[in-house]
Amino acid sequence: MxxxxxxxxxxxxxxxxxxxxxxxxxxxxxxxxxxxxxxxxxxxxxxxxxxxxxxxxxxxxxxxxxxxxxxxxxxxxxxxxxxxxxxxxxxxxxxxxxxxxxxxxxxxxxxxxxxxxxxxxxxxxxxxxxxxxxxxxxxxxxxxxxxxMSREQFCQVVLLPQGEFARFLHASAPDRADLLGRLFDTARFGAVEAWLTERRQQTEKACQAVLGEVGARLERLRQAAGTDSPPPAAPEQDALGWAAQLRVRAREEQAVAECRQQGAEQRRALAEARAREVEVIADRQRRHRRAVQRAGDLDQRAEQQRAATVRLERAQRAEAVVPLLRLHREAAQAQARFAEQERRSRAALPAVHAAAGLDELVAAERQRREELGGLRTLLAAEQQHRGNERMRWQLEAEREDAETERAEAEQWLAVDWPDQRERTAAALDQAVQAAVRADQLDEQQREARRRGAAAEQAEALQARLADSRQRELRLREAAAAAHEDWLDLRERRLQGMAAELAEGLADGRACPVCGSGEHPAPARPGPGRVTVEQEQRAEQGYRQAALRTEQAAAELGQLEQEAAALAAVAGDGGAAELRALVQRLEAEHQQARRVAAQAIGAREQLDRLEHEQGLRTAAAGQAAELVAARTARLEALALEQGRLAEELERGRSGAASVADRVGQLTPLTERLGEAVAAVREAAAGAEALARAARELREAAEREGFGDAEQAARAALPPHETASLRAEVQRHRDELAQVGAELADPDLLAAVRLPPADPAADRAVLAGADAALRSAYAAVQGARERCAALDRLSAGLHAELRRLAPLAADHRRVSELAFLASGTSSSNSLRMSLETYVLAARLEQVAEAAGARLQVMSQGRYTLAHNDARSRGAGRSGLGLSVLDGWTGRSRDTSTLSGGESFFASLALALGLADVVTDEAGGMPLDTLFIDEGFGSLDEDTLEDVLDVLDRLRERDRAVGIVSHxxxxxxxxxxxxxxxxxxxxxxxxxxxxx
Known part of the structure; x- marks a missing residue:
């Protein structure tokens, strides 16, 4: 600004x-x-x-x-x-x-x-x-x-009013908070405090709502339990225990009902046992009669069952031989297949190994695999050797590029940089001088335009002046003529006044002039008589003409004043001359602006050159370091390549490469492995075939067959064997069951008893069932009450679980609200959130002001921010203290003398201005005013203060001191x-x- x-x-x-x-x-x-x-x-x-x-x-x-x-x-x-x-x-x-x-x-x-x-x-x-x-x-x-910035910030930053910055130095914490809050707009942090307070109230309401629901659930629990015991006063602490007591009491009542149910069940069990016993006797008597009948039927089918039993036994013995016969056939097929595979594997081997035994083949395979293992180890070395070659080419290329880059950078630094910097600096100086000249021409141009506009307005006003003078003259002449007409009519009316009075005379009425009641010769009106109305109209016309004349004279005077003022502004030059001057100044101003506009480009070019100079210097150093590093790496790489070449030459064994040698050995090793496997499988197949033949012969002899084929003919299909076995077993089971029933002592004892009648015992059992149902209904009621209490307790527990996070949130929000408002015990400094932000701003202000205060006080004083806790109920964080460099101690600002207090306050105000300016986005303040206070300074201190103020002029800033x-x-x-x-x-x- x-x-x-x-x-x-x-x-x-x-x-x-x-x-x-x-x-x-x-x-x-x-x-x-x-x-x-x-x-x-x-x-x-x-x-x-x-x-x-x-x-x-x-x-x-x-x-x-x-x-x-x-x-x-x-x-x-x-x-x-x-x-x-x-x-x-x-x-x-x-x-x-x-x-x-x-x-x-x-x-x-x-x-x-x-x-x-x-x-x-x-x-x-x-x-x-x-x-x-x-x-x-x-x-x-x-x-x-x-x-x-706002008006308050502007007045505190630009106008530095008399006494205001001294008041801030000695102000209390609330006053400082009020001023800093208006300067830095920290109301949003106060809004955060208010929001936390509101949030605390909301969480409290949420907790109260859940507590209300908990109370309602406790009342429903009391009703479900059927008790008059009141719910606990502190439900969030004792509710679950009270509900548990209700559940325990309900479970005790359920236990009593279950005991009664058990007694009813026992009585019913006795009745049921008696009825069942009678039913058992009746059933045994019926079973014995049926067993006698079934025994006669089984005796008639005895011969048929014996033939089926013999056939089933031969088929069962043949089942032990048939699987071995199947295994013998499979072993024979496998031995033939293994023999063919061995023949093909030996045919694929070299002649030296074609007729070798198993041990010779195993040894040859092991030797080839060991050789392959060693060669595969060298494959990595061969890859490394190739990679090292590629790296050597890359390192040599990088070293050449680095040498080229270093040469180019040194060439630019030695030749191009000094020449370009000199040309750019000269262009920048020329543009700066043109900018200064443009500002001067701008002011001259503005003054010339103002004078030219005044001259043109003055010339344009001359025609209006001439018209106004002519109009004023005409109106003045018209007013004079109207005045003469009015006076003439007035004189003529006075002359005919006798006739006018005579018109009002009557016999017996006194004359208004002489008082006589007789009028012998009243005057008669003559020709051209003037009436009162004519005289009044003439007077009114004169008055209006005079008023118009006065207005015209006033307008003429105003125009003459405007013409004089415009002439004073325009000066001696005419409008054409001033227009030519404006055009000439405008041309010069545009030319100066065009040159001045090059300042930004020249300054940017100079910055770019300086930046490039730094980059080139760094690039030259980095390139030199890179050349040295690549040279050392190439030397180490050459030694490593020599070592790898010797190892690879030994491993190739005349092949083009280790990989080629591995490719030669791998197929032969695989064929040897296949041959070893085939020989082993052929030997195992022959052994398995002999073992199967021996086991088949032994099994046929053991089962009583002449050979395996005889056993195969005695075998039956599985379904036929199963059917025959089931039929035989079923006959045996029936025989055994009938024999057991006929020999059963219970059935024999029941037969010796009189015939049983279970109808009477079933009537007793029905009475026991009714008593049991009544007991069961009581148990069900008790269980339903327990279930209801469990369900309501679960709901209560859920509400308490819902209450727990709400209560925790309420505690956390309350703690944050109290912490942000400075009333929490955890806030040891009792500093609110807004005060904390203001304290940070004050710390910045104190740091900016301290540097200026050191200069003003010749290095003795500096300002420091103090966040020590205030006494009593006061808030902390907005304290200021003065550090005395002579004593090494901190002093309160109230101990400063008048002069010391002034320049400390001035330093604080300037620091405050810097911080507020940065806060406002860095708007440059080119004009600054400081109001009064210099009278309290001695000559040396005044010189130091003026030196600090003189530094404010840097970057084209103007500082105005208001003082007497x-x-x-x-x-x-x-x-x-x-x-x-x-x-x-x-x-x-x-x-x-």
């Missing part, structure tokens, strides 16, 4: 129009705003703040901005021209004010006005101010967006003086050329 000019009219102590040329004041970097106490030095800063934000620093109302010395017809207005974000802007503001009505008496209120204009110099268009907005809200939003200290007048030649008087204050610039 750079200020260019400020114009104030009827503002504060300034009755008329006063202007400030900040470009001229900023030419020296440091300027002094001085004046007597109450002259209005701070009002200049108020005007800057009002133009930007529509309000002045502090809490003063806008209605008090108007000067008490100003005339009623002069309107209060502030116009500020500045550059923001690369845009040339003009802000004009007028507060709400009261003025006299243009017609009639009384006063009216004019609303506040705001106008934002932007300078436009687009190619092909007419340069000039273009209106941007008239809305207070739009202008305020755009200015704040461009500045990146006399020593500063000789130290700072560029000054803006405010002089006060009875008719208001005025501004005067000194040392600006």
């Amino acid at each position: 750079r200020l260019h000019s400020l114009t104030m009219t009827a503002f504060g102590p300034f009755a008329g129009t006063q202007s400030v040329d900040f470009d001229a004041l900023a030419s020296g970097g440091l300027f002094l705003l001085r004046g007597a106490t109450g002259a209005g030095k701070s009002s200049v800063l108020d005007a800057v703040c009002y133009a930007l934000y529509g309000a002045v620093p502090g809490q003063r109302p806008r209605t008090r901005l108007r000067s008490d010395h100003a005339s009623a017809e002069v309107r209060t207005e502030v116009r500020l021209e500045l550059t923001l974000g690369g845009r040339r802007l003009e802000l004009t503001r007028s507060p709400e004010q009261t003025r006299a009505k243009k017609r009639g008496s009384g006063s009216t209120v004019e609303k506040a006005q705001t106008l934002l204009r932007e300078w436009s110099a687009e190619p092909g268009g007419e340069p000039g101010w273009r209106p941007s907005s008239k809305s207070h809200q739009e202008v305020g939003a755009e200015v704040q967006q461009l500045l990146g 200290v006399g020593d500063l007048r000789g130290r700072i030649p560029v000054q803006l003086e405010v002089r006060k008087g009875r008719d208001g204050s005025t501004l005067h610039q000194h040392g600006t050329g």
